Amino acid sequence: MVEPAKEPLRVALLGSGVVGSSVARLLVESADDLAARVGRPLEIAGIGVRRERSRADVPVDPALFTTDAMELVTRPGIDLVVEVIGGIEPARSLILAAIKNGASVVTANKALLAEDGATLYAAAEEAGVDLYYEAAVAGAIPILRPLRESLVGDRVQRVLGIVNGTTNFILSRMTESGAGFAEALDEATALGYAEADPTADVEGFDAAAKAAILASLAFHTRVPLDAVHREGITEVTAADVASARAMGRVVKLLAIAELVDGGVSVRVHPAMIPATHPLAGVGDAFNAVFVQAEAAGELMFYGRGAGGDPTASAVLGDLVAAARNRAGESSGPGESTYASLPVRPMGDTVTRYHVSLDVDDRPGVLAAVAQSFAGHGVSIQTVRQEGHADDAVLVLVTHTAPDAALAATVEELRALEIVRDVSSVMRVEGG
Ligand SMILES: NC(=O)C1=CN([C@@H]2O[C@H](COP(=O)(O)OP(=O)(O)OC[C@H]3O[C@@H](n4cnc5c(N)ncnc54)[C@H](O)[C@@H]3O)[C@@H](O)[C@H]2O)C=CC1
Ligand SMILES: N[C@@H](CC=O)C(=O)O
């Protein structure tokens, strides 16, 4: 007996840029495999784009393209919507309309999830549909599903991630070649890693959005974007990189989410980590996330955090999961916020610091500087002088101290007559 053909699940794709065109191509190329894995075929019902133009790179019927994305997501019978437009609007309105129309949604939009995830999660829960977003953090690397599902029986204590490929490329180049920030950024732009406007990457906004998402899942607590302390890499100098090397360390832009005194602390900033740390070897534009959990111990997730095909891999994984749920008339796990831990201010965060000071080269300078640190309860671990006379630089590394105490110390140092400039303050992490 011939089995009746299975009714396809209808997929609306929003966006056909770097990620969307890879998703469309892989949906076509892997159609048989995906149908076998879901149990029903996935059919592209339409592709929303901003402007009509030649679509030679996407092997689908040109009639599928539409500039009316709202009409597409509200069409009757749409089962699944993939949002890869990016930004806040119209992505948010389109996702909400899709959910209201009964579709499950897969998105790669970290900016929107970090800014207003709560509205989307609430809408998905009310409608009983899935909202999946594995591609939003660290692209192809499976990290959100492991946090949400595989590690849900454990207690995560700390998540330490390199979650921005552009900045990791720039810092890797600065480390390998001794280049300055501007030179390394030019190279990243020439190779197509950095956007025409690289602000979201180099100022840490992209990593901060990802950190908020990681922290929310790891600690079952809603972490709003504005609770994430953010510093980018624009102030990192070749001298910082050289100083890190002299200490057996490398500079990385880290997203750190950790438990501090029963609360959650989330921050993004450059840091010096030991050259032997698993994250230190993550070069080029690669991403990696290091997780410490009570029972599991240390885990490391590594791979490509950007690019069309790698990001599409994560999108398709979510799409198959959502499609399987739909075929089985169920939905997967939603947002888990039961812990609702307080989010700690940055001032409470305790870490070590590397501080470089341009100082006068005369007796009593070291004593005055040490006095400032001591006055704020910040203990100095090492101090060394580089250069002399007009080029004298004091490089201090502290023991652990609260961020607020270090900030007060730096403010006082800036006011000292013998300190010409506080040329660099960088956190020292990872042992
Ligand atoms: N490119 C990457 O490596 C990664 C991207 N992402 C995320 O994936 C999403 C998409 O990124 P890309 O593909 O790089 O962006 P892109 O700029 O290459 O593509 C955006 C697409 O959205 C379409 N679009 C814009 N406004 C629209 C509108 N009003 N209606 C319909 N379509 C519209 C554009 O025509 C274009 O096809 C973003 O949320 C991004 O943060 C996540 C991980 C990695
Ligand atoms: N701009 C991001 C890519 C997407 O998340 C990066 O450089 O990592």
Ligand code: NA
């Ligand atoms: Na991912």
